Amino acid sequence: MDIHRVGVVGAGTMGNGIAHVFARSGYSIVLCDVEQRFLDRALETIGKNLDREVAKARITADDKAKALARIQPVTDRGALSDCDLVIEAATEKFEIKTEIVRDLDRLTRPEIILASNTSSISITRLAALTKRPERVIGMHFFNPVPVMKLVEVIRGLATSQETFAMVRDLAVKLDKSPVEVNDAPGFVSNRVLMPLLNEAMYAVMEGVATPEAVDEVFKLGMAHPMGPLTLADFIGLDVCLDIMQVLQSGLGDAKYRPCPLLIKMVDAGWLGRKSGRGFYRY
């Protein structure tokens, strides 16, 4: 099946990036969120990020205008019914994704693929909510989506080879590098990355070092482009906590216990870059 029109549910950090890369590659996008203000913010962000690409001469001003014109922002999910693929990129809560995935299964043509950008939630569980588990898959983009090459393509237990091949080929068409991964809590990326970030938070909480010092150790000693606490602020501390909770409940090992400082910061509304304050102030 040819894919022309792509639905993206959730217009936050990841949803706007996913809409950006598809629109830039010529796909028509239906971008859906619960309130108009989230869509306005997403379009503003996409506009600014496309401006950066124009400034670097990667695309022309005309390409930018055309890409933006391909994005239809909607609050009514019914507008997704004629999409050829829908990618769910809403908040990392199983209850929220459950409601969305069930609704998408009802709304969209039965032959289309439903993909989730979840960082950690089981694709097998999401697939089991639908009448098309063989056409449910994880398409896990990385932040910032227009820049990062990797897409983890996650097979649920029931995902068909045809679905896997279509999504893998689609990622290549978007100029991304797909890597095949099986379904397990946190997949590969967050199974390995998030405990590192969580441990860095414990080091700060226990007074081992300041956030600046922890980040310097990783930049200068391990050649990481940014330190773990800068990265956590960039990802969103609420997203980090949600992922740690999925690792903790899914894998059951005490080593996945979310750092109490992380819990406290999320309770305070210090969510990192997107809220203006996290381990650093923005």
Ligand SMILES: NC(=O)c1ccc[n+]([C@@H]2O[C@H](COP(=O)([O-])OP(=O)(O)OC[C@H]3O[C@@H](n4cnc5c(N)ncnc54)[C@H](O)[C@@H]3O)[C@@H](O)[C@H]2O)c1
């Ligand atoms: N932030 C990252 O670095 C990162 C990286 C890879 C994957 N992810 C995953 O991507 C997904 C989105 O994360 P994010 O960082 O963009 O979060 P975010 O908080 O920036 O955005 C989430 C968006 O989903 C919207 N939303 C919530 N419920 C909705 C509903 N019922 N219908 C439509 N929209 C709804 C919210 O209004 C919000 O705009 C999560 O599953 C997350 O785990 C995040």
